[in-house]
Amino acid sequence: MSRFLSPTLEALTPYTPGEQPQDQQYIKLNTNESPYMPSPAVVAAVNEAEVEKLRLYSDPACAQLLRTAAAHFGLQPDQIMPGNGSDENLFFALRAFCDERHPLAYADITYGCYGVWCSLLHIPGNVIPLKEDFTLDPADYYGLGQTIVIANPNAPTGIALPREAIEGILQANPDNVVIVDEAYVDFGGESCVPLIDRYDNLLVVQTFSKSRQLAGARLGLAMGNAKLIADLNRVKFGMNPYNINRLTLKAGQAALEDTAYFDRTRAAVVETRNWTKQQLEARGFAVLDSRANFLFASTKRKDGGTLYKKLKENGVLVRHFDAPRIADWLRITIGTPQQMQGLLAALDKILEE
Amino acid sequence: MSRFLSPTLEALTPYTPGEQPQDQQYIKLNTNESPYMPSPAVVAAVNEAEVEKLRLYSDPACAQLLRTAAAHFGLQPDQIMPGNGSDENLFFALRAFCDERHPLAYADITYGCYGVWCSLLHIPGNVIPLKEDFTLDPADYYGLGQTIVIANPNAPTGIALPREAIEGILQANPDNVVIVDEAYVDFGGESCVPLIDRYDNLLVVQTFSKSRQLAGARLGLAMGNAKLIADLNRVKFGMNPYNINRLTLKAGQAALEDTAYFDRTRAAVVETRNWTKQQLEARGFAVLDSRANFLFASTKRKDGGTLYKKLKENGVLVRHFDAPRIADWLRITIGTPQQMQGLLAALDKILEE
Numbered sequence: 001m002s003r004f005l006s007p008t009l010e011a012l013t014p015y016t017p018g019e020q021p022q023d024q025q026y027i028k029l030n031t032n033e034s035p036y037m038p039s040p041a042v043v044a045a046v047n048e049a050e051v052e053k054l055r056l057y058s059d060p061a062c063a064q065l066l067r068t069a070a071a072h073f074g075l076q077p078d079q080i081m082p083g084n085g086s087d088e089n090l091f092f093a094l095r096a097f098c099d100e101r102h103p104l105a106y107a108d109i110t111y112g113c114y115g116v117w118c119s120l121l122h123i124p125g126n127v128i129p130l131k132e133d134f135t136l137d138p139a140d141y142y143g144l145g146q147t148i149v150i151a152n153p154n155a156p157t158g159i160a161l162p163r164e165a166i167e168g169i170l171q172a173n174p175d176n177v178v179i180v181d182e183a184y185v186d187f188g189g190e191s192c193v194p195l196i197d198r199y200d201n202l203l204v205v206q207t208f209s210k211s212r213q214l215a216g217a218r219l220g221l222a223m224g225n226a227k228l229i230a231d232l233n234r235v236k237f238g239m240n241p242y243n244i245n246r247l248t249l250k251a252g253q254a255a256l257e258d259t260a261y262f263d264r265t266r267a268a269v270v271e272t273r274n275w276t277k278q279q280l281e282a283r284g285f286a287v288l289d290s291r292a293n294f295l296f297a298s299t300k301r302k303d304g305g306t307l308y309k310k311l312k313e314n315g316v317l318v319r320h321f322d323a324p325r326i327a328d329w330l331r332i333t334i335g336t337p338q339q340m341q342g343l344l345a346a347l348d349k350i351l352e353e
Numbered sequence: 354m355s356r357f358l359s360p361t362l363e364a365l366t367p368y369t370p371g372e373q374p375q376d377q378q379y380i381k382l383n384t385n386e387s388p389y390m391p392s393p394a395v396v397a398a399v400n401e402a403e404v405e406k407l408r409l410y411s412d413p414a415c416a417q418l419l420r421t422a423a424a425h426f427g428l429q430p431d432q433i434m435p436g437n438g439s440d441e442n443l444f445f446a447l448r449a450f451c452d453e454r455h456p457l458a459y460a461d462i463t464y465g466c467y468g469v470w471c472s473l474l475h476i477p478g479n480v481i482p483l484k485e486d487f488t489l490d491p492a493d494y495y496g497l498g499q500t501i502v503i504a505n506p507n508a509p510t511g512i513a514l515p516r517e518a519i520e521g522i523l524q525a526n527p528d529n530v531v532i533v534d535e536a537y538v539d540f541g542g543e544s545c546v547p548l549i550d551r552y553d554n555l556l557v558v559q560t561f562s563k564s565r566q567l568a569g570a571r572l573g574l575a576m577g578n579a580k581l582i583a584d585l586n587r588v589k590f591g592m593n594p595y596n597i598n599r600l601t602l603k604a605g606q607a608a609l610e611d612t613a614y615f616d617r618t619r620a621a622v623v624e625t626r627n628w629t630k631q632q633l634e635a636r637g638f639a640v641l642d643s644r645a646n647f648l649f650a651s652t653k654r655k656d657g658g659t660l661y662k663k664l665k666e667n668g669v670l671v672r673h674f675d676a677p678r679i680a681d682w683l684r685i686t687i688g689t690p691q692q693m694q695g696l697l698a699a700l701d702k703i704l705e706e
């Protein structure tokens with residue numbers, strides 16, 4: 001760090017994203033991308049004429065995308081805000097609804113960025129342990145008097161809470177915002193979007209990175225009561241009014257409109273996930289009940305760190321986290337059936353060594 | 354605002370971007386976009402194969418773009434950081450080098466976001482008035498003991514400081530970061546990039562929105578000592594590691610490589626600016642000496658607010674600011690010669706009424 005850095009940043013440990021090798025020599029199952037291309041409608045929408053329009057700023061209000069998203073989710077446009085990836089929306093939400101005197105409650109095993117944002121924004125974190133089996137007890141979140149964020153389904157476990165469990169948390173915290181991070185909801189979770197009109201303290205965050213094949217376009221949607229969304233816009237227009245680029249607005253709109261492709265590809269991922277889970281269990285792995293586009297698995301035959309390294313040596317990238325509770329587990333993104341066969345072949349080889 | 358909003362945001366007045374009408378019925382001279390399309394190399398780079406790769410995350414390190422930018426600017430890759438527009442880089446810099454105890458010094462008439470970011474980040478602002486003629490006296494910035502940001506050329510005036518003047522400010526503040534916002538430097542200013550290896554307190558911020566025709570792609574570069582850039586990366590990886598999307602990385606690289614197109618289009622803008630300045634002066638306007646892709650002009654024959662409204666009624670959008678010192682001035686982006694003829698015809702009509 002330089003001698004000029006603000007002392008308020010000295011304690012910050014930034015997030016370490018999964019490896020993004022640029023040479024494409026791996027079976028890449030480490031950052032929960034879709035194995036399928038974006039919809040042909042996206043490819044058609046991001047065309048030469050749109051590239052030529054890049055000389056013009058994007059619409060800071062994102063009006064056209066909001067109209068499409070509102071129709072898709074059964075909401076009003078003022079109940080939605082796009083972000084430069086759902087990471088940005090989550091950051092905006094934490095800036096809006098937490099501060100040094102208003103803590104954030106979140107699970108010990110969940111998306112790592114929540115803690116990083118608390119550090120960056122100087123928000124006290126209330127870290128609530130998951131149960132021994134990695135499930136979340138909703139009662140742990142009742143009457144906290146704190147802003148809450150819950151990834152549902154959770155990452156990296158893949159375990160989902162039913163909508164009623166989230167509803168109980170909303171009812172038990174009427175004076176605090178409950179953020180539900182639904183990055184993985186399209187692979188078998190129950191979305192809380194239908195609850196938005198009933199709970200003014202509910203903020204749902206979704207992403208186009210997983211089930212809509214647009215990780216590289218950076219687009220997420222925050223959805224909630226219009227007043228909550230106005231608060232997020234206050235932060236956005238205070239920070240970076242033109243946060244979404246023109247081509248991403250077009251790509252996102254086309255992806256939302258092609259619901260048939262969305263349904264076909266997420267069904268394919270779910271089918272491959274179920275098959276892969278069986279295959280891993282047949283090899284003696286413990287595999288959590290995932291409703292996401294990844295599996296969280298461990299085996300007593302090799303520790304997690306070694307298995308990660310051996311898989312990488314064998315051309316398969318998965319994600320391994322150092323946190324003590326999950327150091328023996330691997331998060332494995334669901335790829336194509338062929339990619340999963342490649343994973344299993346590599347595992348068979350490694351476990352026989 | 355909602356009842357959940359953090360009290361730390363109540364005083365924030367977000368930035369109001371210039372109008373971005375989506376129907377393209379105006380001669381649009383209000384947000385300093387280029388009147389020329391992006392380079393044909395950009396159109397070729399953002400192709401169908403790249404759109405299909407959107408399923409994959411972008412490279413959070415932006416390594417390929419950094420290599421190209423380093424070669425272009427005569428720097429090392431670790432002396433550069435891309436941002437989601439230069440707005441994001443400026444925000445990162447203020448987060449890194451200012452806080453409640455470390456104020457930011459900036460001019461009273463300059464880019465409006467500096468003050469907004471101070472409000473969002475709770476940074477005390479030291480607002481230093483420009484001289485009566487809108488020039489900046491470098492001596493006003495000597496020995497301040499504060500982080501400094503100077504737009505050079507300045508907006509909305511267009512007035513530029515010579516490199517030696519900035520160098521004097523750098524020398525007079527060796528223990529504070531001096532941020533030079535060079536959004537408009539390519540239209541006749543002197544860049545401070547050549548000073549980077551001599552001053553470890555210099556941070557230069559440039560954008561692809563003006564001279565590289567990529568306003569809608571959102572890309573800026575922060576350039577400075579490797580330690581300063583590491584500080585910015587600490588904030589970026591603490592906030593939004595995948596802040597630049599894949600297509601923008603490709604577009605930015607292609608735009609940097611096509612130096613011939615860059616030189617041709619910025620020369621065209623400068624030529625049109627000089628011609629337009631003469632035309633406005635012939636009509637009795639006061640026009641500041643602009644080194645940017647806009648002119649700042651006023652006439653005693655109509656007040657600024659009225660002129661802005663009348664121009665809009667006549668199909669020409671320009672930018673008008675309410676701040677008292679400049680309420681009688683208009684900021685007029687330089688378009689094509691034909692667009693500027695449209696502006697002049699509208700002005701002639703309005704001033705004869």
